[in-house]
Structure formats: structure tokens, C-alpha cells
Amino acid sequence: MTTVNAxxxxxxxxxxxxxxxxxxxxxxxxxxxxxxxxxxxIAALFSFNSGRSRTSLQGLSMRWYYGDPSLSVxxxxxxxxxxxxxxxxxxxxxxxxxPLGVAFxxxxxxxxxxxxxxxxxxxxxxxxxxxxxxGVSLFFVVTRLxxxxxxxxxxxxxGLVTFQLSYPVIIVRARLLTIGKHYEEAATDLGASRLGAIxxxxxxxxxxxxxxxxxxxxxxxxDDFVIVQKLSAGAxxxxxxxxxxxxxxxxxxxxxxxxxxxxxxASLIAITLGYLGYKLLSRNEGQSxxxxxxxxx
Amino acid sequence: xxxxxxxxxxxxxxGVLWLLLLFVFPFYVVLSLAFGTLDPLFLSxxxxxxxxxxxxxxxxxxxSHLAGAAGFYGPAILRTFAYVFIASVGCLLIAYPVAYYxxxxxxxxxxxLLVLLIAPFWISYMMRMLAWVNLLQIxxxxxxxxxxxxxxxxxxxxxxxxxSTVILxxxxxxxxxxxxxxxxxxxxxxNSLLEAARDLGASRWSTFxxxxxxxxxxxxxxxxxxVTLPMVGDYFTNDLLSASPSTAMFGNLINTAIEADSxxxxxxxxxxxxxxxxxxxxxxxxxxxEKAEGGAV
Numbered sequence: 009m010t011t012v013n014a015x016x017x018x019x020x021x022x023x024x025x026x027x028x029x030x031x032x033x034x035x036x037x038x039x040x041x042x043x044x045x046x047x048x049x050i051a052a053l054f055s056f057n058s059g060r061s062r063t064s065l066q067g068l069s070m071r072w073y074y075g076d077p078s079l080s081v082x083x084x085x086x087x088x089x090x091x092x093x094x095x096x097x098x099x100x101x102x103x104x105x106x107p108l109g110v111a112f113x114x115x116x117x118x119x120x121x122x123x124x125x126x127x128x129x130x131x132x133x134x135x136x137x138x139x140x141x142x143g144v145s146l147f148f149v150v151t152r153l154x155x156x157x158x159x160x161x162x163x164x165x166x167g168l169v170t171f172q173l174s175y176p177v178i179i180v181r182a183r184l185l186t187i188g189k190h191y192e193e194a195a196t197d198l199g200a201s202r203l204g205a206i207x208x209x210x211x212x213x214x215x216x217x218x219x220x221x222x223x224x225x226x227x228x229x230x231d232d233f234v235i236v237q238k239l240s241a242g243a244x245x246x247x248x249x250x251x252x253x254x255x256x257x258x259x260x261x262x263x264x265x266x267x268x269x270x271x272x273x274a275s276l277i278a279i280t281l282g283y284l285g286y287k288l289l290s291r292n293e294g295q296s297x298x299x300x301x302x303x304x305x
Numbered sequence: 306x307x308x309x310x311x312x313x314x315x316x317x318x319x320g321v322l323w324l325l326l327l328f329v330f331p332f333y334v335v336l337s338l339a340f341g342t343l344d345p346l347f348l349s350x351x352x353x354x355x356x357x358x359x360x361x362x363x364x365x366x367x368x369s370h371l372a373g374a375a376g377f378y379g380p381a382i383l384r385t386f387a388y389v390f391i392a393s394v395g396c397l398l399i400a401y402p403v404a405y406y407x408x409x410x411x412x413x414x415x416x417x418l419l420v421l422l423i424a425p426f427w428i429s430y431m432m433r434m435l436a437w438v439n440l441l442q443i444x445x446x447x448x449x450x451x452x453x454x455x456x457x458x459x460x461x462x463x464x465x466x467x468x469s470t471v472i473l474x475x476x477x478x479x480x481x482x483x484x485x486x487x488x489x490x491x492x493x494x495x496n497s498l499l500e501a502a503r504d505l506g507a508s509r510w511s512t513f514x515x516x517x518x519x520x521x522x523x524x525x526x527x528x529x530x531x532v533t534l535p536m537v538g539d540y541f542t543n544d545l546l547s548a549s550p551s552t553a554m555f556g557n558l559i560n561t562a563i564e565a566d567s568x569x570x571x572x573x574x575x576x577x578x579x580x581x582x583x584x585x586x587x588x589x590x591x592x593x594x595e596k597a598e599g600g601a602v
Contacts, residue, residue: 115317
């Protein structure tokens with residue numbers, strides 16, 4: 009059949025060609041990308057709506073960002089507060105979780121035995137456990153026990169650090185695996201102390217991994233929902249994600265879209281800067297791929 | 306030898322203490338509440354700290370209300386597994402072709418395609434749901450598109466407790482977490498193997514079925530776990546896209562229970578049940594990661 013076609017027509021129909029272009033796969037891929045990104049684009053577009061509607065565009069304006077004297081993100085203290093609170097949580101969590109995780113990764117990687125294997129297991133469990141299980145168990149600690157830990161900013165940061173700790177650990181351990189031990193051994197053979205070898209040889213080699221986990225943790229925290237919701241203490245400590253959850257099904261103005269869009273912009277800026285910085289840091293290693301920056305652990 | 310180890314123990318200790326205090330201990334609090342009792346006067350939960358004195362009352366209550374006339378827990382739990390199953394399969398059916406296309410046929414556009422695939426990963430889950438809440442309003446853009454510019458009169462109440470909306474929301478929400486590990490797995494397969502298959506006469510389909518598919522099995526399993534585990538604990542997707550008890554999921558049961566004092570014990574028991582149900586897949590995932598780290602005992 010194919011040969012007849014090939015002889016008579018001079019060329020085969022495209023679906024009989026064994027080297028045809030994968031048009032169906034291409035269509036699925038582009039269709040998926042449109043489906044996944046267009047709705048968000050439309051939501052961002054509506055944040056510039058000059059009317060109150062979230063279903064029909066009535067012209068474009070900056071009303072919901074700063075124009076409106078009482079309802080815009082700039083002039084509504086609860087929205088502005090939510091945005092600030094989101095960044096406070098992001099920064100505090102990152103500052104605590106990354107050093108804690110890097111030290112844990114180094115220690116656990118070299119300290120051999122059953123005990124560290126058990127701790128490593130606990131860390132991996134904290135990575136796979138559904139967020140609701142961790143969130144609710146911390147919610148019980150905060151509401152049912154008399155401990156110094158209370159709901160609110162402190163509780164949220166503590167919960168987020170617990171949830172994020174595994175990120176730097178897994179990323180740094182993966183890097184330690186590729187680095188191996190010989191650089192460190194060479195340094196100690198040449199007279200460096202053990203701590204000196206870590207500080208002056210191993211740590212600089214880990215900078216890209218540490219930097220990547222910093223950006224990943226920050227970007228993940230500002231998008232987090234379950235833990236911050238379970239550990240928030242009233243409207244004053246609700247970050248953007250919780251505000252969206254609370255008001256999306258009511259009758260929100262496009263100011264909610266504006267708030268979400270600002271958060272989106274912050275995430276994307278953080279990730280872009282992070283990626284560029286990561287490329288710069290790991291430029292001598294020829295392995296700075298986009299995938300390694302996608303939370304791929 | 307002892308001195309050497311001291312450094313690693315010291316480095317790991319802060320992280321270990323954090324995990325023990327804020328991940329393992331809170332879980333013990335959940336257990337103490339779930340196996341605890343109720344203050345007869347104030348109807349507030351009283352945790353029992355000594356495992357020797359644990360009472361299984363809360364579990365008996367929850368288990369006896371799984372099925373039958375008073376069975377208000379069972380339907381939601383069954384529904385959760387049905388939704389999660391359909392949504393996971395749906396995710397895989399979309400994610401696999403997309404990941405396959407980008408890894409095999411991305412060509413010059415690979416970098417850009419990857420950026421587009423990663424983008425939803427860094428857009429807040431809540432914003433992505435907000436986008437759909439707006440589009441699915443009765444006078445929203447979806448109904449407008451379906452009415453073909455007013456030819457038909459479409460007033461579908463998408464957000465009024467429809468299982469299909471919740472399942473599509475779950476697919477939309479979790480699919481980015483699946484595409485990336487799938488892509489990484491597919492991208493690792495050597496091109497030369499696939500070329501060898503084609504050169505030896507295998508068609509595109511049989512190359513896929515007999516080489517690519519078996520080689521991507523572990524990536525498929527890992528990516529399925531990565532979306533299934535959090536989906537089981539999801540309550541916010543249902544809250545935002547349906548808000549009706551008729552589509553309530555496992556997470557919603559827990560979320561509602563922990564709000565009221567007298568229900569806290571039941572909430573804790575439900576949380577334990579969720580943990581136990583998910584234990585096998587969680588352990589499987591942890592095992593896979595430990596193997597990849599190569600350091601596990």
C-alpha cells in the first residue's frame with residue numbers, strides 16, 4: 009500500500025511516513041500550555057479592569073492597584089497588610105530553613121549509622137506527608153497545648169520552616185553525592201583542618217545548591233496556603249493566599265485579582281533573578297539547566 | 306574517629322531537634338487527642354499522653370459512622386478516592402504526551418517550552434483557582450464561549466457542587482507537579498536507544514511501547530505519587546470550586562471537625578486514618594528517594 013502510494017503519488021501521505029512530524033503530540037502540548045496559562049493571564053488582565061466586574065472587561069485602568077481611594081491594594085490596609093505579611097513570612101522562613109537544612113544535610117550525609125538514617129527518614133517523611141497532616145498537627149500543638157508557640161506570625165514561620173526544611177536538605181545532599189569526598193580529603197591532606205576544609209572547599213562548591221534552595225524555599229513559601237491558614241491568628245496574619253481563599257467565592261472586586269497578580273509578579277521576579285544568579289554561580293560547572301531550577305529534587 | 310564524628314553530629318543536631326520537636330512530637334499530640342477522651346462538662350478534648358491508657362472511642366465512633374444510615378464519613382472518603390483516582394489518571398493522560406513531546410521533539414524550542422511548563426509551578430495555587438472561579442461564573446467567559454456569541458442560552462452553574470468541576474480543578478491544580486518529574490525521567494532515556502529501535506525496524510509506536518514506556522516506568526510511578534498524595538489531603542480546591550457538601554472530600558471532613566471543640570478528637574482520628582491509608586505509598590516514595598541518595602542503610 010505504502011509503496012503504491014509512494015510510486016504513484018511521488019510522496020506518502022503524512023500518517024504513513026515513519027518519520028512524520030508528531031502533529032498530534034504537538035497539538036496536545038500547545039493545547040495544554042494554553043489551558044494551563046491562559047486562565048491565569050485572563051485573571052491578571054481583569055486586575056486592570058476599570059469596572060467592578062470580574063466577568064466583563066469595562067476598559068483598562070490601574071484603579072485596583074492604586075487608583076481607587078479605599079478599595080485598591082495600595083489604599084486598603086487589609087490587602088496591603090496581606091502582601092507585606094506574605095513577604096515577611098517568605099523572608100523569615102528562608103533565613104531559618106536554609107541554614108538549618110544545609111547543616112542538617114552535611115551532618116546527616118557524613119554521620120553514618122542507624123540513628124542518622126532514622127533522622128533522614130523523618131526528614132523524607134516530612135517531605136511526602138500531605139500538608140494537611142502537618143498543618144493540622146501543628147494547629148493542635150498551638151491550640152491545645154500550653155507551649156510558648158502561638159498561632160500568628162511565629163507559629164506560621166515555625167510551621168513553614170518544618171515544611172520547607174526538606175527542600176535544602178534534598179538539594180544539598182544530591183549535590184554532595186556528585187561532589188564526592190576527594191576534594192575535602194585533598195584539603196585535609198594538604199593541612200587544612202576538618203572545619204577549614206568544609207568552610208573553604210566544600211561550602212563554596214555547595215553555593216549553587218544553597219542558592220537554588222534559597223530561591224525555591226522563598227518562592228514556595230509565598231505561595232503556601234495550608235500551613236499559613238491553619239496557623240494564622242485572625243485577619244492580621246493572613247497572607248495573600250489565605251485572603252484569596254476567603255474572598256474568592258464571595259463578591260470580590262478586581263482588587264483581589266490585583267493582589268494575586270502582584271504576588272505572581274513577585275514569584276516570577278524571584279525565580280528569574282534566582283535562575284540568573286544560579287547560572288552565574290554555577291557557570292564553571294556546565295550543568296546549569298532550567299530543570300535543576302524547577303524544584304526538581 | 307570519635308572526634309571526627311562529633312562535627313557531623315553537631316551540624317545535624319539543630320535540624321534533628323527541629324524535626325523531632327515540630328514534626329514528630331506534633332504527630333504524637335494528634336495520636337494523644339485521637340486516643341483521648343472528652344471533658345464531660347465543657348465537651349472539650351482531653352488528650353491522653355500515656356499510650357498505655359489510650360482509649361479507642363474516637364476511632365470506634367468514626368469507623369461506626371463510615372457506612373449505613375448514620376454513615377456520614379464513608380461517602381466523603383470514598384468520593385475522595387474516586388476523585389483522586391480519576392484526576393490522577395487524567396493528569397497522566399495529559400502530562401505524559403506533553404512531557405514526551407518536549408523531551409523528544411522540543412528541539413530548538415526546548416528551553417522556552419520548559420519555561421512555560423515550569424511557570425504554573427510558581428503561580429500560587431490559589432491564584433490559579435481564583436482564575437477558574439472567575440471564568441466559571443454564570444455570566445463568566447466559559448458560558449459566554451459555550452453560547453457562541455449568544456446563539457445558545459447557556460447558564461450552567463459550574464460552581465454549584467459539580468463533581469466534574471472539582472475533578473477538573475484537581476487536574477488543573479496538580480498537573481504541573483507531574484509533568485516535571487515525568488519530563489526529567491523521559492529526558493534521561495538515551496536517544497541512541499530509541500534510534501537503535503527505529504533503525505532495527507520498529508515503528509514509532511512499537512518503539513514507544515517496547516522501549517520508552519518500560520524505561521519511564523519509575524518516573525511514572527514517582528510522578529503519580531507526587532500528585533496523588535497531596536490530592537488526598539486537598540480541601541481547598543473543593544471549597545473554592547464547589548463549596549457544597551455533596552462534593553466534600555476527606556480533607557474537608559478533617560477541616561470541619563477540627564473547628565469545633567467536641568469534634569477535635571474525631572478530626573484527629575480522621576487524620577490518623579488518612580495517614581495510615583497513605584502510609585504505604587509514602588514509604589514507597591521515601592524508599593525510592595533513599596535509594597537515589599545512595600546513603601541509606
